[in-house]
């Protein structure tokens with residue numbers, strides 16, 4: 001504990017040590033034991049000093065459809081900074097950073113990771129001083145942050161999960177994957193096989209009726225799906241983006257008999273039922289807004305900034321949180337729902353709460369996040385039998401704190417396989433594959449217009465919790481056969497994908513020929529290797545994929561080729577890829593120790 005003897009103000013530093021995972025967590029608690037009220041303007045969760053400044057900084061940046069691209073740069077003198085000031089951890093910068101030696105690669109060198117367990121505004125700073133020493137600080141972004149702490153009150157800054165690897169970036173990722181999966185995530189589903197879902201959004205958007213949905217569910221069951229997820233559009237007057245958000249009452253014109261009747265029909269054909277919500281938002285054209293116009297964040301007297309025609313509910317207000325908990329629970333408590341997709345589709349701005357006085361407006365960004373966690377406690381934790389998946393305009397809120405509630409998070413609205421290769425690659429530095437929502441969608445892809453083979457889309461979607469975003473009624477016979485085949489393939493290998501040690505075998509930025517990744521079972525007796533070719537230059541030369549994580553002196557049979565090769569040969573020489581393959585071909589190899 002650090003105490004100021006004159007004012008009686010103290011800061012407690014809280015540490016957690018996960019020895020076997022090479023992880024230390026650090027949080028800070030500010031306590032005002034003085035006689036006076038204090039305005040807290042900045043409290044970093046962690047501040048760590050390094051003796052040199054000779055590091056690279058790796059961060060994850062991006063935008064909607066282009067999440068978690070990797071950016072590696074040399075630290076320079078002065079402050080090197082990453083952060084989000086959008087009220088949410090965000091598409092633009094992720095609350096995760098790596099400092100590493102200049103020559104650190106996947107297998108060699110020192111790497112230090114920092115992940116903030118927080119879903120709101122954050123800052124990461126690495127300051128290289130005049131002596132070329134580095135000070136890292138990470139915590140809630142101090143911009144527009146001003147918290148009133150009365151005598152006797154405390155303020156808790158969120159935890160930073162810090163990991164260290166002396167064997168490169170793979171080792172660091174393994175520590176994060178384990179700590180998020182084994183220690184952070186509270187969901188009972190984290191260790192379970194996940195259902196293969198078919199989601200209604202990409203094929204139907206807001207235009208559907210229950211007959212069409214049931215036909216889709218039935219067809220997709222034949223193709224291997226276990227769960228039908230009804231996305232946006234099932235409630236209130238939600239026929240487009242402009243109306244209905246906030247009114248969590250089923251639209252019986254689309255679903256006669258309501259959710260229960262629809263769920264029963266799905267369950268009768270052996271399909272589970274998933275449902276979409278966006279509980280933190282409201283359209284002005286909604287019954288909720290008409291009844292409570294003061295329930296959204298809005299600067300009085302000014303026109304609000306709208307994004308996707310919606311406003312953010314004011315989650316700093318206890319009455320708004322109570323309403324959301326009871327409105328969503330009213331739907332879930334009726335039963336019949338096996339999965340919820342929790343969406344969040346705009347950033348927070350116009351940060352003014354009519355519930356708090358003017359001098360407390362600097363608390364609203366943080367109070368929003370505290371309100372969000374209270375809501376999630378009141379909904380997610382009270383429904384342990386429902387699998388919750390996080391989402392935010394794709395993967396705009398992919399952070400450690402969200403993973404404590406959601407064992408899986410929709411990774412991106414970009415379902416184009418080549419784009420996903422890069423998004424999955426970046427995401428994997430911090431977050432486990434078991435948490436990455438990845439689906440096969442129709443071609444030409446709605447976002448990029450690109451057409452790639454079915455197998456490539458399927459292999460790419462196996463980098464996560466597998467599913468579909470398409471209309472099976474529009475598939476050809478050949479596509480149906482492939483679809484059924486790869487549903488089965490995922491089902492067979494999903495334990496390995498979910499719990500195996502994950503290796504990035506190549507970088508989509510550096511290797512123009514292929515992108516490859518590998519899962520290895522904890523006892524290294526099995527492995528799955530996935531490869532997607534990037535470039536037709538594979539036609540011209542022999543390309544080998546060097547495997548990792550296998551026992552060097554053991555022999556492995558490669559199921560697809562019948563070869564038996566030693567772990568050492570697979571690591572040092574590699575698996576030879578077939579030649580004469582067009583761009584965006586995919587290969588999958590299953591290896592079993594002899």
Ligand code: DGJ
Pocket residue numbers: 201231232276343345391392393394395410412413
């Ligand atoms: C954004 C999500 O990322 C999509 O998957 C879909 O659920 C839409 N929102 C629905 O509005």
